[in-house]
Each structure stands twice: as C-alpha cells, then as structure tokens.
Amino acid sequence: MxxxxxxxxxxxxPIIGTILGLGILITGMILKNNSVKNTAYVLFIVAAVFAAFSMGTGEGAEEMVEDMPNIGKQIIHEHEEIAEKLALILYLLAAVSLTGLILNLKNHSKAKLISFIAAIVAMGAVFIATLVGTSGGEIRHTEIRNENTVSNSPNENSAVQKESKEDNE
Known part of the structure; x- marks a missing residue:
C-alpha cells in the first residue's frame, strides 16, 4: 500500500465523522443526554486523529499524482491549503470535545456551555470539510470541476474552446 x-x-x-458527530451532538443537546453528547465527542476526537493521518499521507499522495495528466500542482495546492485549515479546526474541536467529556463525567456546570461551543466549532468544521471533500474530489474527478479550473488536457481545452466559440456564434 x-x-x-x-x-x-x-x-x-474526518469529513464523515464530523458530519455524523454534529448530528449526534445536536441530538444529545435536544435530548439533554450526556451519553449521546459523549458519543459525539468521541467521534470528533477520532475524526481529528484521522485528520492527522490524512495530513501525514497527503504529501506522499501529492508526490505520486501531481504530474499526472489532468491533475496539476495548483488544484492539489488548493486542496492542501483547505485541508490544513480543516485539520486545525478538527484539532480544536478535539480539545473542546475532550473538555466536554471530562466536564460531563464530573457533572460540571459548564458542560452545557462546552456542548454549545463544540456545536459551533463542529458547524464550521462541517462547512470546511465540504470544501476539502470537493477540492479533493476535483483532483481526479474532472467532471465535478467548475469551468474556472484549468485543465492540462489538450483535448479538454480544445473542446472548451470549441464550445465557447459555438456559444459566441
């Protein structure tokens, strides 16, 4: 491998775990159930661990695909920049989640506040995660790229030019 x-x-x-964790956390907040919230906190911590693994393998993956046709270094760089932001947010979310777990176990009065903070951070993480997932998918799936993404393929560029010429006529 x-x-x-x-x-x-x-x-x-990191993407799926954060989305699921947010849904579980919101459910726990609505039900006022610490066990459900703790489940979300554990998911957030595991998502952060997987984000670290993902960041660790990303550089090697970049080296393997950056010179392939239709890839290019720019699209990978954009993905990498967004992924770094997500990783930082997930590390913050893991720290908040660990705090939430400890406060829930101690039945601390600030546990409810931490759950709201975790939910807000998780919402931001989910938003960034969708950007990371899309930009990562665009690396190999040219069909989901927007029109502004430059292709390295001469066939695709000529097809775009031909289509553009037809639209102008």
Missing amino acids: NDAHLHMVVNHF
Whole structure:
C-alpha cells in the first residue's frame, strides 16, 4: 500500500465523522443526554486523529499524482491549503470535545456551555470539510470541476474552446 492509497483510505473519516458527530451532538443537546453528547465527542476526537493521518499521507499522495495528466500542482495546492485549515479546526474541536467529556463525567456546570461551543466549532468544521471533500474530489474527478479550473488536457481545452466559440456564434 502506498501513500496515495493510504490517503484515500483515511481521508474520508474526518469529513464523515464530523458530519455524523454534529448530528449526534445536536441530538444529545435536544435530548439533554450526556451519553449521546459523549458519543459525539468521541467521534470528533477520532475524526481529528484521522485528520492527522490524512495530513501525514497527503504529501506522499501529492508526490505520486501531481504530474499526472489532468491533475496539476495548483488544484492539489488548493486542496492542501483547505485541508490544513480543516485539520486545525478538527484539532480544536478535539480539545473542546475532550473538555466536554471530562466536564460531563464530573457533572460540571459548564458542560452545557462546552456542548454549545463544540456545536459551533463542529458547524464550521462541517462547512470546511465540504470544501476539502470537493477540492479533493476535483483532483481526479474532472467532471465535478467548475469551468474556472484549468485543465492540462489538450483535448479538454480544445473542446472548451470549441464550445465557447459555438456559444459566441
């Protein structure tokens, strides 16, 4: 297994885990159930661990695919920049979640406040996670790229030019 394969194995959990964790946290807040909130906190911590693994394998994956046709260094760089932001937010969310777990176990009065903070940070993380997932998907899936993304393929560029010429006529 190489870094590109490992990256593909681990990179989905930070996104999916954060989305699921947010839903579970909101459910726990509505039900006022600390066990449900603790489940969300554990998911957030695991998502942060997988984010670290994903960041660790990302560089090797980049080296393997950056010179492939239709990829290019710019699209990978954009993905990397957004992924770094997500990783930082997930590390913050993990710290807040660990605090929430401890406060819930001690039945501390600030536990409810921490759950609101975790929910807000998780909402931001989910937003950034969607950007990371989309930018990562665009690396190999040219069909989801927007029109502004430059292609390295001469066939695609000529097709775009032909389509643009037809639109102008």
